[in-house]
Amino acid sequence: MNLEIKTADELVDRELEARWAERRQGPQAEVLRWILRAFSERGGPIPVREVEAAFPAWPAPAVRDELAALDGKDLIVLAEHEIPLAYPFSATPTPFLVRLADGRERFACCATDALGIAAMLGARILIRSRCHHCGEPLKLAADATGPLDAGEVMVWVGKREEGERRACTSL
Numbered sequence: 001m002n003l004e005i006k007t008a009d010e011l012v013d014r015e016l017e018a019r020w021a022e023r024r025q026g027p028q029a030e031v032l033r034w035i036l037r038a039f040s041e042r043g044g045p046i047p048v049r050e051v052e053a054a055f056p057a058w059p060a061p062a063v064r065d066e067l068a069a070l071d072g073k074d075l076i077v078l079a080e081h082e083i084p085l086a087y088p089f090s091a092t093p094t095p096f097l098v099r100l101a102d103g104r105e106r107f108a109c110c111a112t113d114a115l116g117i118a119a120m121l122g123a124r125i126l127i128r129s130r131c132h133h134c135g136e137p138l139k140l141a142a143d144a145t146g147p148l149d150a151g152e153v154m155v156w157v158g159k160r161e162e163g164e165r166r167a168c169t170s171l
Contacts, residue, residue: 024075031055031066032075035086040121043106044091045082088113088120099126118142 034054038046052060071078077085084091088108096108101123108114114127124143131138141148
């Protein structure tokens with residue numbers, strides 16, 4: 001069996017990228033940006049009541065409708081009274097710990113999301129994880145342009161089957 005190694009550009013699914021871009025449009029975009037900023041600044045989970053309070057001009061049911069729409073588009077996970085996950089951030093510990101430039105730590109949903117945090121924040125980060133193959137500890141610095149000095153680092157990417165709703169169903 002041969003292991004096929006591809007570059008990031010070769011792995012990009014243009015149709016998926018277009019669907020994700022479309023998911024980030026509409027009235028939910030402002031709410032999503034607020035949630036991501038909250039995760040970045042203080043971590044999660046984010047209480048729904050705080051999201052409602054952040055949009056005082058909107059009736060609370062309208063904010064909850066926007067949250068439900070974001071959940072339906074698989075951009076957040078909406079639990080009963082809180083948001084425990086907003087891609088790329090997870091309030092639940094995961095194997096992907098990201099140290100932000102100021103020393104605060106956040107959990108990412110996956111390796112790709114960990115790298116995405118650097119691009120999202122436009123800042124240098126440090127990612128800590130373990131190799132899925134051998135269990136060896138990994139430490140990788142990244143900035144908005146991608147991994148720094150990552151000559152021998154490999155990201156294992158699986159292909160989701162058509163019809164799978166969520167990118168992350170458990171951590």
